Ligand SMILES: NC(=O)C1=CN([C@@H]2O[C@H](COP(=O)(O)OP(=O)(O)OC[C@H]3O[C@@H](n4cnc5c(N)ncnc54)[C@H](O)[C@@H]3O)[C@@H](O)[C@H]2O)C=CC1
């Protein structure tokens with residue numbers, strides 16, 4: 556009988572949390588009184604924009620990451636549904652959902668890593684810069700929340716245009732007095748994933764064996780694959796270089812056009828974001844030699860931000876690597892990339908300083 560009593564109490568507790576009344580009473584969407592806390596030692600991760608195309612798949616992938624103990628899913632719509640769904644996966648991370656601006660602070664408090672895929676995606680005919688008008692304000696608001704509630708968190712910024720949203724985030728953090736350049740990382744991992752895939756196709760290799768550094772930024776000509784530095788060392792014909800560079804630079808547009816109005820890359824992007832977040836968490840844990848490309852504050856060129864390989868450690872991007880030797884084709888590409896990047900960075904900075 557004692558056992559039955561305990562079990563009944565447990566069931567009553569759980570059922571109570573399933574009622575809409577209780578959900579409404581709770582400031583967060585979760586199961587606060589349940590015993591099952593996962594109990595994993597690990598990191599606390601928030602996804603802002605978790606109900607979107609990228610956000611949903613990314614939530615699934617982060618729920619599967621053994622380094623995550625607590626996963627906060629925030630969005631202005633549909634966060635409860637995504638949270639309920641993902642929370643039934645029998646992996647270690649405990650999942651809590653947060654809906655709307657009033658719950659942003661709860662979503663962010665105590666987080667080690669904040670991943671931001673919030674904002675509108677492109678439709679055919681648009682550039683990433685066409686998203687600035689709407690996404691700049693979204694990123695500003697969310698980063699103000701980060702500065703207030705988890706100023707020491709690592710931020711992985713996905714929302715486009717990354718070439719401008721990263722400078723916007725930096726300015727927000729500077730204004731709040733919390734800016735640590737090592738902790739603000741623009742996510743360019745999808746460019747590397749595409750480059751590895753397309754180069755592997757040309758070379759007839761497994762993409763997992765290929766490593767292509769992609770530097771610069773995350774839009775059109777600012778995406779600069781360094782094919783002269785591909786591992787394993789490989790040579791390409793001028794036609795192959797032209798084909799690969801164009802395909803990598805226009806990979807996002809290829810998906811936007813194929814989706815024909817239904818958005819941009821979400822599945823490959825969630826994969827890339829999960830890979831990059833995992834690298835950040837391994838760095839936070841103290842693993843050695845965690846190296847990824849990312850758009851960060853940089854002294855590699857005269858620009859304030861630039862994507863190169865960075866070494867991720869306990870405090871974020873602890874080392875920003877130089878470009879290494881470039882061939883003539885890449886030197887010309889670098890000048891074009893810098894010209895466009897300069898304007899995009901300036902636009903982001905001015906959005907906050909105006
Ligand atoms: N860095 C990269 O390599 C890539 C970046 N992106 C960018 O990621 C962003 C998201 O793309 P999708 O997931 O496809 O778009 P989506 O429209 O499917 O999802 C965006 C989500 O953000 C949410 N949202 C809007 N305002 C918000 C706010 N203030 N706070 C929290 N959430 C908010 C929406 O409710 C929606 O659930 C776009 O800007 C897109 O261009 C997309 C692919 C690659």
Ligand SMILES: O=C([O-])CC(=O)C(=O)O
Pocket residue numbers: 676677683715745806807808810811819820
């Ligand atoms: O192209 C877009 O709009 C989305 C994006 O950044 C990408 O897929 O690389």
